[in-house]
Amino acid sequence: MKQEEITLKVNGTNYRVSIEPRRTLVEVLRENLGLTGTKKSCNEGDCGACTVLMEGKPVASCLVLAMDAQGKEILTIEGLSEGQRLHPIQEAFLKHGAIQCGFCTPGMVMSAKALLDENPEPTTIEIRKAISGNLCRCTGYQHIVDSIMAASKMMQKKP
Amino acid sequence: MFIKRLPKFEYHAPTSLSEALDLLAKYDGKARVFAGGTDLLVSMKRREVLPEHLINLKGIAELKGAYYDDKVGMKIGTLVTLGEIEHSRIIQDKFCALWDAVQVMASPQIRSLGTVGGNLCSAAPSADTAPPLIVLEASVDIISSKGKRKVLVENFFKGPEESVLKPGEILTQILIPNPPGRSSGAYLKLMRRAAMDLAQIGVAVSLSLDSEKRICRGARIALGAVGSTPIRASKAEQILSNKEINETVGKQAGKIAAQEANPRSSIRASKEYRREMIEVLTKRAVMAAYRRIN
Numbered sequence: 001m002k003q004e005e006i007t008l009k010v011n012g013t014n015y016r017v018s019i020e021p022r023r024t025l026v027e028v029l030r031e032n033l034g035l036t037g038t039k040k041s042c043n044e045g046d047c048g049a050c051t052v053l054m055e056g057k058p059v060a061s062c063l064v065l066a067m068d069a070q071g072k073e074i075l076t077i078e079g080l081s082e083g084q085r086l087h088p089i090q091e092a093f094l095k096h097g098a099i100q101c102g103f104c105t106p107g108m109v110m111s112a113k114a115l116l117d118e119n120p121e122p123t124t125i126e127i128r129k130a131i132s133g134n135l136c137r138c139t140g141y142q143h144i145v146d147s148i149m150a151a152s153k154m155m156q157k158k159p
Numbered sequence: 160m161f162i163k164r165l166p167k168f169e170y171h172a173p174t175s176l177s178e179a180l181d182l183l184a185k186y187d188g189k190a191r192v193f194a195g196g197t198d199l200l201v202s203m204k205r206r207e208v209l210p211e212h213l214i215n216l217k218g219i220a221e222l223k224g225a226y227y228d229d230k231v232g233m234k235i236g237t238l239v240t241l242g243e244i245e246h247s248r249i250i251q252d253k254f255c256a257l258w259d260a261v262q263v264m265a266s267p268q269i270r271s272l273g274t275v276g277g278n279l280c281s282a283a284p285s286a287d288t289a290p291p292l293i294v295l296e297a298s299v300d301i302i303s304s305k306g307k308r309k310v311l312v313e314n315f316f317k318g319p320e321e322s323v324l325k326p327g328e329i330l331t332q333i334l335i336p337n338p339p340g341r342s343s344g345a346y347l348k349l350m351r352r353a354a355m356d357l358a359q360i361g362v363a364v365s366l367s368l369d370s371e372k373r374i375c376r377g378a379r380i381a382l383g384a385v386g387s388t389p390i391r392a393s394k395a396e397q398i399l400s401n402k403e404i405n406e407t408v409g410k411q412a413g414k415i416a417a418q419e420a421n422p423r424s425s426i427r428a429s430k431e432y433r434r435e436m437i438e439v440l441t442k443r444a445v446m447a448a449y450r451r452i453n
Contacts (some may be wrong), residue, residue: 020167024164045266058268060269111268
């Protein structure tokens with residue numbers, strides 16, 4: 001299969017990669033760029049573990065061809081913290097015990113980021129709706145919802 | 160565990176509709192087009208569909224965008240995502256049955272990718288956009304290298320995963336006529352959890368009322384996941400016609416709608432349960448549409 005040269009803009013950095021067109025975004029992020037924070041689980045768009053933001057919108061990166069991500073702003077979990085300083089959502093997840101095994105966490109955090117960017121003061125129902133495509137098999141949903149609510153309050157204080 | 164990668168294919172990214180049609184004609188029968196990819200890529204990973212050529216429509220500007228005109232109505236390009244519909248004020252205000260549907264489809268990260276056109280073309284009996292588009296009297300524009308045609312969404316489906324689309328054809332846009340005054344609609348979906356589930360049943364209703372907003376002057380009812388295709392329940396519609404809308408006539412219409420459906424038992428629900436729930440949801444959808452007008 002023919003290799004294609006493409007440029008992906010991930011977390012503000014341009015990466016030039018040579019890939020087969022059948023490669024999905026999650027595969028290229030993890031295997032070519034070494035950005036293994038984004039997880040791959042069901043590979044069918046059902047679990048939300050591979051959620052990243054593309055042009056600010058949450059997408060299941062297992063259902064996006066890397067070819068289609070060209071020219072788009074992609075944000076992964078690695079792009080949230082500033083050096084050692086965690087993003088308020090990440091801080092809230094730690095503080096409120098929202099991380100158990102941790103496998104769903106990157107996807108959950110990215111879904112939360114998409115929500116708070118669009119709706120800085122969500123209700124509990126809006127939070128639950130925003131993470132309805134993310135499965136946590138430790139079933140720690142309540143702590144996750146609490147964390148997103150706490151992050152929203154924290155981000156309101158700091159303009 | 161399901162870890163398969165996509166099978167091999169030759170990739171094409173046309174930038175115009177004519178280029179896409181040429182490619183489809185050239186690789187006659189061996190090519191598949193895709194928009195959002197949320198259905199096709201999964202089928203390919205499962206090796207259920209193995210196209211030699213994959214034609215990505217996303218680079219075609221003519222297929223993008225949703226436009227409203229108060230004379231013509233709504234035009235939705237085939238590349239418009241479910242997420243764009245979800246965030247559209249005009250859809251929320253004027254075409255609420257469709258807006259209801261996108262709220263309960265899949266998940267946010269799938270709605271950012273999947274399209275209304277793709278939902279129709281996949282032709283699942285449970286396709287959530289189908290019942291609303293049927294009651295909104297929507298049609299689709301279809302193009303091939305031989306010419307164009309227009310098909311009512313009501314007549315678009317032929318069987319499970321089968322539509323009237325022929326190889327070489329592309330669905331280019333969905334047209335929803337402007338609804339009459341004093342009208343509204345609703346779509347209710349029964350599901351086992353609040354997201355990421357196919358409909359056990361789906362019921363869409365549209366109503367238009369007389370000048371006093373009491374008597375029904377026009378009603379349309381469509382059902383999903385109750386047979387091999389989404390269907391219109393025309394006998395149930397007649398029950399509502401020229402009647403004052405209330406719970407009693409809503410229930411009568413629901414009874415008739417349940418008789419018009421031909422549900423089957425599956426892992427999601429038994430046929431008996433589906434039939435019972437058609438009655439309940441039809442009544443609720445009629446009342447929801449009625450309340451929205453008043």
